[in-house]
Amino acid sequence: MLNLTIKQLSAELAAKRVSSAEATGFFINRIKALNKKYNAFISVDEERSMAAARAADERIAGGRAGPLTGVPLAHKDIFCAKGWLTTCGSKILSNFVAPYDAHVIQRFNEAGAVVAGKTNMDEFAMGSSSESSYYGPVRNPWDTSAVPGGSSGGSAAAVAARLVPAATGTDTGGSIRQPAALSGVCGLKPTYGLVSRYGMIAFASSLDQGGPFARTAEDLALLLNAMAGFDARDSTSLEREPEDYTRDLAKSIKGLRIGLPAEFFADGVAPDVAKAVDGAIAQFKRLGCEAVEVELPNMKLSVPVYYVLAPAEASSNLARFDGVRYGYRAPEYSDLIDMYKKTRAQGFGAEVKRRILVGTYVLSHGYYDAYYIKAQKLRRLIAQDFVEAFRKCDLIVGPTSPTTAFKIGEKAGDPVQMYLSDIYTIAVNLAGLPGMSIPCGFGGGDHPVGLQIIGNYFGEARMLNAAHQYQQATDWHARMPQGIAG
Amino acid sequence: MSWEVVIGLETHAQLSTRSKIFSGASTAFGASPNSQASAVDIALPGVLPVLNKGAVERAIRFGLAVGGKINRRSIFARKNYFYPDLPKGYQISQYELPIIEGGSMTIMVGDQEKTVRLTRAHLEEDAGKSLHEDFHGMSGIDLNRAGTPLLEIVSEPDMHSAAEAVAYAKTLHSLVRWVDICDGNMQEGSFRCDANVSVRKAGDTKLGTRAELKNLNSFRFLERAIEYEVKRQIGILEDGGKVVQETRLYDPDKDETRSMRSKEDAMDYRYFPDPDLSPLNVSQQWIDEVRTAMPELPEARRKRFVEEYGVPPEEAKTITDSKDMAIYFERSIRRLVELNPAEWLADSDEGRKWYGQAIAKAVTGLVAAQINRAETEIRDYPVSPDQLALLHARMMKDVITSKSAREVFIELWEHPRNDESAIDEIIEKRGLKQISDSSEIEKIVDQVIAANEKQVADYKAGKEKAFNSLVGQVMKATKGKANPAQVNEILKRKLAG
Secondary structure, three states: OOOOOHHHHHHHHHOOOOOHHHHHHHHHHHHHHHHHHHOOEEEOOHHHHHHHHHHHHHHHHOOOOOOOOOOEEEEEOOEOOOOOEOOOOOHHHOOOEOOOOOHHHHHHHHHOOEEEEEEOOOHHHOOOOOOOOOOOOOOEOOEOOEOOOOOOHHHHHHHHOOOOOEEEEEEOOOOOHHHHHHHOOEEEEOOOOOOOOOOEOOOOOOOOEEEEEEOOHHHHHHHHHHHOOOOOOOOOOOOOOOOOOOOOOOOOOOOOEEEEEHHHHOOOOOHHHHHHHHHHHHHHHHOOOEEEEEOOOOHHHHHHHHHHHHHHHHHHHHHHOOOOOOOOOOOOOOOHHHHHHHHHHHHOOHHHHHHHHHHHHHOOOOOHHHHHHHHHHHHHHHHHHHHHHHHHOOEEEEEOOOOOOOEOOOOOOOHHHHHHOOOOOHHHHHHOOOEEEEEEEEOHHHOEEEEEEEEOOOOHHHHHHHHHHHHHHOOHHHOOOOOOOO | OOEEEEEEEEEEEEOOOOEOOOOOOEOOOOOOOOOOOOOOOOOOOOOOOOOOHHHHHHHHHHHHHOOOEEOOEEOEEEEEOOOOOOOOOEEEEEOOOOOEEOOEEEEEEOOEEEEEEEEEEEEEEOOOEEEOOOOOOOOEEEOOOOOOEEEEEEEOOOEOOHHHHHHHHHHHHHHHHHOOOOOOOOOOOOEEEEEEEEEEEOOOOOOOOOEEEEEEOOHHHHHHHHHHHHHHHHHHHHOOOOOOOEEEEEEOOOOEEEEEEEHHHOOOOOOEEOOOOOOEEOOHHHHHHHHHOOOOOHHHHHHHHHHHHOOOHHHHHHHOOOHHHHHHHHHHHHHHHHHOOOHHHOOOHHHHHHHHHHHHHHHHHHHHHHHHHHOOOHHHOOOOHHHHHHHHHHHHOOOOOHHHHHHHHHHHHHOOOOOOHHHHHHHHHOOOOOEOOHHHHHHHHHHHHHHOHHHHHHHHOOOHHHHHHHHHHHHHHOOOOEOHHHHHHHHHHHHHO
């Protein structure tokens, strides 16, 4: 059970060799036993999960099962799930029980999947280490003194530690791919607009995108099949024919052109990461891929551009947390303004406040043109670089993160260092492209290294095809951290 | 010193969509607090706005009605500020690229026409309401109104008196109802005006410092507030002072404006394009479809009424203040043309105009008076346009006098019947048929002359007024049923004799 992929578990469930109640009970017990160690979950509700599992078993018995029916999944605590505490890792939502399901949750419910719990995360998804959570830092299953990456660190750690077979996350600047890389699992950020943002608590609306974590590319494809699709409740959701993301998995990748941007292999990348990524590129060549050099000249601007645009949107998105209608309200205050000030001062953590301040500043009268407008122009240039690059190649490949997992507390006091850990992932969000990370080796301290694969718009099936073929030839994704036995 | 007043108006018209601009909740007025606030309206975490196409269609209708430019691409922006009845902490509005730019309206000030240019009209959402009573030191929040679609219509500073501002506001009020985009209910806040008022020395080209007046929820308050504010500003300037740019609230109880916040307190709204909403694209095809479904506009109809039916301009203006009234008027004329009581005028311009003027006079006179007195609307008026036409046909055929016609009106008002035959039945039943038998009239004239020696003497001494008095006596004696022309003629002949 411990190491079953979704694909395998699904087969076991369908053959009735195992019930969803058994599978769900197994993983809930693991969470109960191990969460103290990893702090990957904010909420577990055994009763609710078991009820869903029993319902799934009935569905299976009735012959109405799909590939995800009965499969326990963890969801980042940024997705509203009806009846579940939904905190976004923040004190300000520490008492918020969602009265409705996010589109993603609804889709998984319809597929018959079981919610096994809500995972820990950087507060409001702002961070790259999962240390800024009101619920304390998440620990990396490969090295509990190290971070799992972030912001979806709880989901990545939960999958790495086999607390669940798969999980969901969100990626605004790398928040799925970077923790996938640092925690040694697979994670995929879809094309912007492919997965509805309805019910996903907004950080930076023009960049946020939900996606899956799993241990294989094949599982990612199965999860994406359920998550993707048009939703009229999200005006940025794209109306297009549904796809089966598993359809191309088995295809040969002979002749596939792999773009290698020089910018991904420059000074900033740690030698152990570079070595593992080079090994992966060699493997792709052995599989018949053709390496092509491409350029992303404006990518170096992506971090500063991101740290103007994302905080600008966040400063406005987070204005609704004002203590008036729901969530935390300061216990004592003298008047309305005082209530706002105290509620937000007490309810938000330092990183969230920093970004609200930066965002408020860049949108202010007299600064708007110099920051916000300029950043928007650069965003278009960055996106244009990818358009040019994809004329020459089918996929772009490089490191997901410049380093492997760093120590808890190592970068917590240095926001700029922290921001730079997303240097290879942010441009993908700015361009709205799909990207994923898969394990490709280990660096110093036996910390996992992630390989980033970036596709063209709606190139998810092709990305998954390449990743799956790579995983057929390698076993990095099948490695298991020590000490997770429980 | 002579001063020139400069006024521009910003009007918020609630659009008459059944659901809100970004959510599916109902917009109906008067529901119990927060019963019409959806997850989107209360800004739960994770919810997203979805634009209501009906609101866009209404904005297009307005743009076409004022001859404005309908932007094929416009942008929704967030206006950020904290207030308890603004659930998201920002209002979704349009800022740099509104849906409508330019356009103009013709207003009537007395019998003078004047053109007021419009700057823009943009879509936005309404806020909720803060209720400060009944909560013992706290405030209640009602979010039923939050998300109601608004069209904010901004005029150029083209008005120069309170009267012009009121004429503009009334014309706009009538237009939004005419094109069916707003119910215009000012008590319920469906149509709200703010006025930007400044004064400058006559002949100056630079605008003076303005004050923005708020809380003007009736045309009367709009007028009073501007008049007060103009006096206040002139007073300051004549004393050598300076007008401060600020927002001022009109207090109808004290009939004055008072400072609400100055420019220094003005908030930085940090507008930026709303990333949750794509740019609003309006296709030419959509605009064309809306155009096809547009009614004839009030100004065009007013001009047509003047030309086609010879209606005096001011009466034409009154008739076209509401579409229902204009429809009533025209239907009545068409029936009268069919009935054609004055055969000798058949199918001529003169005939149509003669009919038109008669109906216009009735509609702006007796009909309008009865409606106003009863505080009702033309759609509920018990005399149908066909009945009005028939009544006129009977007058024109000398079947009844205009005085008797009034009795028919009153009878119908009290006992509504909508069939045309009601007219003749009432005339018959109440014995209102005109007396045109000259021998009968002569008999009555003889009696009146005999009984009014003094007036007869006065008339013969050259006092014309005495004649009118004698006519009155004859009419009284016939209960208003005598043909007035015959009475005149017979009386004159007998007095001369």
